[in-house]
Amino acid sequence: MIIATGTGEDQSAQKLGHYLTARQRSALASGRFSKVIVVGGTNAVSDHVAANAQSITGAQLIRLSGATRYETSEQIARWTMNNGLSMNGAVYATGANFPDALAAGPLAGKSGSVTLLVENANSPAVSFSAEYKGKVDKAYVVGGTNVVDHITANAIADSLGLRHAQ
Incomplete structure (x- = not known):
C-alpha cells in the first residue's frame, strides 16, 4: 500500500496525512501487503499514520521523502x-x-x-x-x-x- 497526501487544489487530501480512514485501515488489515510505502516527509504523512499502517499490516515500512x-x-x-x-x-x-x-x-x-x-x-x-x-x-x-x-x-x-x- 502507498500512503501519500497532497496540498493545493484538493484541500481534502491535506487531511489524509494525519489519520487513516476506516476504509484504509480495513484495506491494510486485509493482509495483502508486504510493504507499506509512505511518500513524503512527516509534514505530508505523520509518523503516527506511518506507524499505525505498519502496526496494522506487520509489513515492512518504507518512507520515501526529500526536503521538497x-x-x-x-x-x-x-x-x-x-x-x-x-x-x-x-x-x-x-x-x-x-x-x-x-x-x-x-x-x-x-x-x-x-x-x-x-x-x-x-x-x-x-x-x-x-x-x-x-x-x-x-x-x-x-x-x-x-x-x-x-x-x-x-x-x-x-x-x-x-x-x-x-
Missing part, C-alpha cells in the same frame, strides 16, 4: 529503479501543479520507467538524470513550455546525453 517534492520524486525514482523500473523512457513533469504529473504516470508506467518532477533547469531531477548520461535512448517532457520551459527541457536532454526534440 522535487527531492521526493528523485527518492521515489531511485527506489522504483531498484525495484524494476528504468530511466529509459523517463517522464518529466512540472511539480508546480499535480495534473501534468498525474497525466504523466500512465506514460511512465507503460514504458516501465520513472516520473520525475521538475521546477527549472536546476531541479534535482536534472542532476539525478546526469547519472544516466548515455545510458538511455529516450525521455519525455510533458506539458507545454509555460510549465516546463525550453531551458529546463534542454537541461534534461543534455543531462541524459539525448538529442533535443522540438
Whole structure:
C-alpha cells in the first residue's frame, strides 16, 4: 500500500496525512501487503499514520521523502529503479501543479520507467538524470513550455546525453 497526501487544489487530501480512514485501515488489515510505502516527509504523512499502517499490516515500512517534492520524486525514482523500473523512457513533469504529473504516470508506467518532477533547469531531477548520461535512448517532457520551459527541457536532454526534440 502507498500512503501519500497532497496540498493545493484538493484541500481534502491535506487531511489524509494525519489519520487513516476506516476504509484504509480495513484495506491494510486485509493482509495483502508486504510493504507499506509512505511518500513524503512527516509534514505530508505523520509518523503516527506511518506507524499505525505498519502496526496494522506487520509489513515492512518504507518512507520515501526529500526536503521538497522535487527531492521526493528523485527518492521515489531511485527506489522504483531498484525495484524494476528504468530511466529509459523517463517522464518529466512540472511539480508546480499535480495534473501534468498525474497525466504523466500512465506514460511512465507503460514504458516501465520513472516520473520525475521538475521546477527549472536546476531541479534535482536534472542532476539525478546526469547519472544516466548515455545510458538511455529516450525521455519525455510533458506539458507545454509555460510549465516546463525550453531551458529546463534542454537541461534534461543534455543531462541524459539525448538529442533535443522540438
